[in-house]
Amino acid sequence: MSKALPAIIALVVAAILQVSIAPHLAVFGVVPNIIFLVVVTLAFVKGPVAGGISGFVGGLVFDLIGTSIVGPYALVLSVVGYTTGMLSANLFAEGWILPVTIVAVASLSAELAYGIVLAVLGLGGTFWRDVLTVMIPSALYHTVLAVLAYPWLARLLRADRPMRSFRRLA
Amino acid sequence: MKRLEIDTRRGAGRPILLVGLVVAALVLTTLWYREGTGGPLHSMRRGIVVVSQPFAAAGSVITAPIRAVSTWLSGLGTSRGDYEALKVQNLELKQRLASLEEAKLENERIRALVDFAKAQDLKTIGAGVIGRPTDSRQRSILIDRGAGSGVKVGDAVIAAGGLVGQVVEVSPWGARVRLITDSDSGVSVLVQRTRANGIVRGSIQGPLQLEFVDKNLAPVRGDVLLTSGLGGVYPKDIVVGEVTDVSSQQVDLFPTITVASRVDIDRIEEVLVIMGVSSTSSQPGGGE
Numbered sequence: 085m086s087k088a089l090p091a092i093i094a095l096v097v098a099a100i101l102q103v104s105i106a107p108h109l110a111v112f113g114v115v116p117n118i119i120f121l122v123v124v125t126l127a128f129v130k131g132p133v134a135g136g137i138s139g140f141v142g143g144l145v146f147d148l149i150g151t152s153i154v155g156p157y158a159l160v161l162s163v164v165g166y167t168t169g170m171l172s173a174n175l176f177a178e179g180w181i182l183p184v185t186i187v188a189v190a191s192l193s194a195e196l197a198y199g200i201v202l203a204v205l206g207l208g209g210t211f212w213r214d215v216l217t218v219m220i221p222s223a224l225y226h227t228v229l230a231v232l233a234y235p236w237l238a239r240l241l242r243a244d245r246p247m248r249s250f251r252r253l254a
Numbered sequence: 255m256k257r258l259e260i261d262t263r264r265g266a267g268r269p270i271l272l273v274g275l276v277v278a279a280l281v282l283t284t285l286w287y288r289e290g291t292g293g294p295l296h297s298m299r300r301g302i303v304v305v306s307q308p309f310a311a312a313g314s315v316i317t318a319p320i321r322a323v324s325t326w327l328s329g330l331g332t333s334r335g336d337y338e339a340l341k342v343q344n345l346e347l348k349q350r351l352a353s354l355e356e357a358k359l360e361n362e363r364i365r366a367l368v369d370f371a372k373a374q375d376l377k378t379i380g381a382g383v384i385g386r387p388t389d390s391r392q393r394s395i396l397i398d399r400g401a402g403s404g405v406k407v408g409d410a411v412i413a414a415g416g417l418v419g420q421v422v423e424v425s426p427w428g429a430r431v432r433l434i435t436d437s438d439s440g441v442s443v444l445v446q447r448t449r450a451n452g453i454v455r456g457s458i459q460g461p462l463q464l465e466f467v468d469k470n471l472a473p474v475r476g477d478v479l480l481t482s483g484l485g486g487v488y489p490k491d492i493v494v495g496e497v498t499d500v501s502s503q504q505v506d507l508f509p510t511i512t513v514a515s516r517v518d519i520d521r522i523e524e525v526l527v528i529m530g531v532s533s534t535s536s537q538p539g540g541g542e
Binding site: 100104110132145153154156162166198205210213214218221 | 287
């Protein structure tokens with residue numbers, strides 16, 4: 085329980101920020117997904133199990149604070165969290181470039197997968213328009229935020245392995 | 255090398271967990287579709303509205319100075335960049351005012367807006383916007399009036415410029431409003447001039463789309479759209495928006511019509527919730 089506590093706190097804080105601050109940080113209608121950033125960071129520093137579980141919980145919270153159906157984002161974020169954890173576990177990474185690159189790829193993958201799930205369920209807009217107006221801008225926005233937030237988040241979540249420098253985070 | 259071996263074991267460990275999570279998510283989705291509005295997931299969402307309300311309100315207060323600076327900066331850009339466009343628009347407006355028929359329609363439109371609540375004996379209540387859309391795909395706002403003030407699911411929400419949306423979740427002290435710009439929203443409308451019926455749908459991209467309008471009765475740029483009252487979800491004759499673009503290919507069954515709301519939905523601060531319509535009753539549920 086004590087090992088999971090930082091992750092639980094991070095997810096709760098992310099959910100609070102998602103309803104309070106994130107809506108006001110929207111750029112051209114693209115709202116940053118703080119829960120996603122926390123889940124991917126958790127996956128990267130804790131591995132696939134933590135990534136998958138936190139992805140499911142975070143995705144469920146994200147579904148519940150929205151107005152659409154509940155479940156699709158939990159599905160997408162579970163898979164993205166788990167896969168990101170697998171990648172981090174099998175890659176030897178130094179510095180912040182690789183984690184930030186993975187955030188970019190994970191964000192685009194999550195947005196694409198979510199768009200596909202919504203399209204299958206008959207929800208959402210025109211898929212290819214969404215790619216240009218939501219998915220790619222979201223991935224870019226999350227990448228920029230990851231550059232700013234990842235070092236701090238990773239440092240907080242990796243309490244078991246203290247880091248002296250942001251150069252050696254992953 | 256040692257690290258790589260350890261990490262590989264850690265990563266390859268639990269595919270069953272992933273399968274379990276995916277199945278759980280699919281079960282939740284199915285449950286959401288099958289359960290009624292009183293089901294556990296719907297109740298959880300109502301609980302989230304209650305819990306998130308103070309945080310949303312706090313966020314709104316905290317970010318107010320940032321929004322003020324942003325509004326000021328965007329205003330500066332508008333005054334410079336759109337000066338010529340506004341001059342052209344001003345000429346167009348003068349021409350429109352010169353036409354007696356158009357003036358009559360405009361007069362009716364304004365009267366409909368100003369006297370709307372009075373004429374239809376609507377019971378309305380003012381509410382402040384305390385929460386904005388929490389993700390890029392869904393368009394909803396939180397307001398500071400809820401069941402305690404008599405607001406209920408299905409109530410229509412308007413602002414000075416026209417229709418804003420519909421209440422979809424209610425807590426004792428607040429409510430979530432699905433905006434007409436949400437991609438799941440649909441409003442039955444009629445074109446004021448031609449009386450053609452259609453459906454206004456939101457989209458993730460922003461502009462509203464008017465669908466299913468007969469080609470022969472297609473509106474032109476500047477035509478005003480009003481709620482038709484069909485379906486009983488929204489009261490009749492609320493302004494929904496103005497047609498900004500109409501295009502049609504010969505092979506198209508219906509023309510492609512873009513609509514702009516007169517309400518600046520991204521910056522809206524106060525709204526009116528229509529409660530207890532005497533002539534057409536509000537019903538809970540989705541769009542029309």
